[in-house]
Amino acid sequence: MPRRATPTLLLTRPEADSRRFAAMLPDLPHVISPILRILPVAHDAARLASAEALVFTSQHAIAIAGPGRGRTAFCVGPRTAALAREAGYAVIEGPGDAERLQPMLEASDLPLLHPHGRHVARELPVAGMVVYDQLPLPLNARALELLAGAAPVILPLFSPRSARLLAVEAAGSAAPVWLAAISGAALAAWQGPFEQGEIAPTPDARGLAAAIGRLTGGELS
Incomplete structure (x- = not known):
């Protein structure tokens, strides 16, 4: 055969x-x-630049968010965490998916902002901001x-x-x-x-x- x-x-x-x-x-x-093609969209850049702590569930948001300047970043997994560290963020690394990241966010007393794409697989219990689109x-x-x-x-x-x-x-x-x-x-x-x-x-x-x-x-x- x-x-x-x-x-x-x-x-x-x-x-x-x-x-x-x-x-x-x-x-x-x-x-x-x-x-998919990733395309940055208009957003409140001043609010993003002044955010005390950010949540990254996608690497595409990191470049748009700009320099970390030592700000806290909760990152969904190791790849996102590595890129956020390179950008100058003080990283708290998550376990690899948004579902298991959520309890870490809920336990934080920081004012969190989540820059993300127009389409998200899971909503998180923090303030969100669309910073890019994912075009088919x-x-x-x-x-x-x-x-x-x-x-x-x-x-x-x-x-x-x-x-x-x-x-x-x-x-x-x-x-x-x-x-x-x-x-x-x-x-x-x-x-x-x-x-x-x-x-x-x-x-x-x-x-x-x-x-x-x-x-x-x-x-x-």
């Missing part, structure tokens, strides 16, 4: 994020086709060609919204689709056929890499 073709990763986060994730799985070929992008020609093929395609789902957008873009795919979801909510948001799916044991890039490892168990040996 012929061996099944090696699956290919279809990475749909912004280019730099996708390349960083691909480096975690060097044995898998990959195609990058961002599904169509899959590129390489991604569509991949989905039209016969080899399995692994789709990491980093949020419920990206899962919904990808399900529409991948509708009618001829390739077997394998889903690796960052959360149960992201997997539930997928409205389309798939051959198999795994939920990350932790809601971060390492957890997704582990889920992909389970999907490909035996396929790459």
Whole structure:
């Protein structure tokens, strides 16, 4: 019986994020086709610059928020925390997802401000400010060609919204689709056929890499 073709990763986060994730799985070929474009939007820059303490659940908000100047920043996980430290914030690192970050915010007596995108997976019990939008992008020609093929395609789902957008873009795919979801909510948001799916044991890039490892168990040996 012929061996099944090696699956290919279809990475749909912004280019730099996708390349960083691909480096975690060097044995898998990959195609990058961002599904979202990050676009800064008008906001109260003076209020953001003067905020005593900030909450970062996305790295995109850090550059928009500007220099930390020693201000406190609650960060959702290690990647966001590392970028906030580089920007000069005094970081309190969270456990990797907004749900588990919430009790830390509720225990703080600081006046917190959460700069975030127009679309958020979870509302937090602090003041919020929209500082960027996440505009949908169509899959590129390489991604569509991949989905039209016969080899399995692994789709990491980093949020419920990206899962919904990808399900529409991948509708009618001829390739077997394998889903690796960052959360149960992201997997539930997928409205389309798939051959198999795994939920990350932790809601971060390492957890997704582990889920992909389970999907490909035996396929790459």
